[in-house]
Amino acid sequence: MATIRAFKAYRPSEQLVTKVAALPYDVMSTEEAKHMVNDNPYSFLHVDKPEMHIQNPVGDELYAFAGNTLNRMIEEEIFIQDESSIYIYGLTNAYTTQYGIVCCVSAKEYDQGIIKKHENTRTDKELDRIKHVTYCNAHTGPIFLAYKDLDQVTAWMMSYVAVNQPVYQFTSEDGVKHQVFKVSDEDVIANITATFEETDALYIADGHHRAAAAAAVARNQVNTRSPQEEAEYFLATIFPKDHLYIMDYNRVLKDESGLDESMLFDALRKVFEVEYVESEVYTPIERHTFGMRYHNKWYKLMLKPQYVEECDPVACLDVSILQKHVLDPLFKITDPKNDKRIDFVGGIRGIEELNKRTNEDMDVAFSMYPTSMDELINVADAGELMPPKSTWFEPKLRSGIFIHKIE
Missing domain, CATH: 3.30.1760 (Conserved hypothetical protein from pyrococcus furiosus pfu- 392566-001, domain 2)
Known part of the structure; x- marks a missing residue:
């Protein structure tokens, strides 16, 4: 079974979401990030890519800067906190429209292989994300997951977005249309959670280093005197595999x-x-x-x-x-x-x-x-690993729209 759960997200105010939302930290160079920020003090790249500000960091200075910046943005109410909810996140570009569920998933199930990977991680990149999560005390970018054989979940999402108003709707600078719908009804959340318990696996499409880091932080928390329950779960967006588009x-x-x-x-x-x-x-x-x-x-x-x-x-x-x-x-x-x-x-x-x-x-x-989703799933189900740089997913999920605080 796969466990999903609602969470009390910190998310940007509606007026600032277009300024906050940013591409993931690992799809651009530092110089490209500086250009993207372009005097925008609200961009989440200030949290995700602090090397824009510190050229020769000493010790963990980069990560402390990221954590301090996130806390300041929360204190300044750039981010607001919701009641316990799940979300539907839709992205549309010239190639595809995809809707996925934003929620938290179990770090323990990552370790157990229920959340399946298809790539190895590099120790240095994993340590980078461990420190980022630790100093921010938060998961700041959703892991990109896929599910299969849950047609009832897909049907529910499509019917929900057809009759409800989004809390966010905007088009980013690269022409991608973003929509976010909030779902707070406890009975609906319970039904969706129960449905996911019927599936035996979720698949990492993108975000292997962040997933590995989240699981490592969870294991470290278990060994502390006052472990935080929220650390046992990490932020994810789960899409039906048939919605996803892999480029060459x-x-x-x-x-x-x-x-x-x-x-x-x-x-x-x-x-x-x-x-x-x-x-x-x-x-x-x-x-x-x-x-x-x-x-x-x-x-x-x-x-x-x-x-x-x-x-x-x-x-x-x-x-x-x-x-x-x-x-x-x-x-x-x-x-x-x-x-x-x-x-x-x-x-x-x-x-x-x-x-x-x-x-x-x-x-x-x-x-x-292009590699197909079925090929990716076949590799993951076999417990094997793909060669490096096998998949390029588009459109990219934006960071900064959802924050999952560990404490």
Whole structure:
């Protein structure tokens, strides 16, 4: 069973929500964040990305700044506190409309594997979020989760938003429409909570480091003399899997293979059908098909049937196929997470970004067919992990709309 529960959210006043709501801290550089803030003192990036203000922090100075800033914003009533509620959060962009339930989920169930992951976490990034949660005494950005086979929850959400007024409705600077509906009726909350108890798993779509950090904070709280019950739960938004939109997550790299063009294409043709494409860009339209930009020309690479491994949920992923048959053996990139010769370009930047990068600082680009939610769930259910940079979800959830205080 999966446990969800209502919480007493701190959230921005209606007049300030458009100024407070911000993209997640980890989708931008510090310089990009400074530009986004643009003299906006209310932006949640002041809490989420304190390095904008402190260039050479000493000790935990960054995290203390974040906590102090959040407390000041609460004291100044930039944030108000609700009664115990759950929320419906809707996001609409050019590709999809998705509605999810904002609530708290169990850190213990994360440790038990009921909340399933598909990526490993890095210790340094996990520690960063542990300190941020600890100094803020709060979960400040919802973990992006998905559910399956709960059609009654989806139907209830859609009927609810059709007849109720949102507490927030605004369009952010990137053209995404945001809607938030508050649900405080205890009987309705009890029914939704009971329905989630019927499912055996929730799936992390995005936010692995924040989820791992929240679980670590919960474990630390259990060992203290005065543990806080709220610390045993963390903030999440749970969407039906069929609402979610995954974009392509493409690759660009430096060519230090030592292979000339003839040698490279001879090696590729052993595994792929290779076809020259007379176009400015090439975007794959089916699984196991890739685009490659090499020497300012695009090629279509189609995996030969004998190399397909559909029985293995990880090996059949296109990101795994590219790594196994191209990046590792031909370009000697064995550790894509840490190798400086490779970079990853999210589909939101546009396929033309691959042309730009290979004209400027990289040599070869690969365009990918997006990983699907079913593939993600198959990997998670098998207890396996995806290769790094396998999924790029859009639209991004905004931080700062909901705050879950631990105490």
